[in-house]
Amino acid sequence: MDFDRLRDIWSQQPDPSPARTDDEWIRLILTRDRSLRRRIRTRDGIELGTAWLMAAGFAWMAAGARVRWPWLAAAGIMLALGAVFVRERLRHRPPTGRVADVGGSLAQALAEVEHQVRLLTSVLTWYLLPLGVVIVLIDVGAILDRGARMDPGVWARDWPWLLLPFALVIPIIAGVFWVVWWANQRAVRRDLLPHRAELMRVMHQLAVDEEEEGRR
């Protein structure tokens, strides 16, 4: 079949409006655009608000504590975590301006996926570890504060029992963190790496032909 015949067939596309009218499409897209923007704003607000609210809470706890340094350290880490969220959002805002050609767009998509892979594979160091340290600091702060307020004799006699609830928190938190870490690594393996491979395949297809063209 020659290409002109294919073109004729292709131009007779069956019903180009199978699902929705133009008005329905426009309503759907505008609603989806607004809802996506709202969701992103809400998510960013919750992440940042929670981090900085917790920092304020720890600072307030420090003000009333006998041993202040664990609470102040925890507040500092939460402030830093909030700053990381802000930096991340500012650096990875959706691109505006001229729409890239297909080659440029694939490169952008690949860079974005690789960034996501880096974020999720290192979630332990930039997210879970600081949160873990914060939890340990709160634990230590609460223990020291309790010890400082108790009669030294009672503390010397009962300290193993008094420490038990605090010690039990650590393995529970470690379990929760392991689940979060595992879910992130699973997302990398199941979604991001295959997507990266797909993008690289398409880019390779573009590049191979260009190399051949360059050699001609």
Next chain:
Amino acid sequence: MIDRELTFRRWLAEHRGILVKVSRAYATAPGDEDDLMQEILLALWRSLPSFRGDSKVSTWIYRVALNVALSRRRADRHRRDEVPLERTAEPASDGEAAAHGRLQWTAVLAALRRLAPVDRALIVLALDGATQQDIADVFGLSANAAGVKLHRARRRLAEILEA
């Protein structure tokens, strides 16, 4: 905002065929066509403020649509490109000639879906009458490179159709 919406409405009315063809060519499963169309329209809506009129509207729309189609994550990798023919064929209700035309169109679509994604994009553009320069603009290639790629893609399509 009103201008943006009016332009979007006009583009949709005038170039809906492009969006539907790209969605059909890159759908990975029967329900995926609608999802892809939504993603493309959303990208088109967001790209609209940056359109300065220095390229043809159709070229811009093709660029946005193919950017989405080529860089999106397939919803289900295992079912990719396996949309059965009968699912894409419209029910015959208006005569034998029309039914035959639809069958031929569906056969072309099925052949297209067997091409690699970049080849598919080149053929979709060429079938819609895009010039070598239009294809070069969409892909960010030289006109010569676009011509060579198109030639190879056409050869691969012919091989599939002859098989």
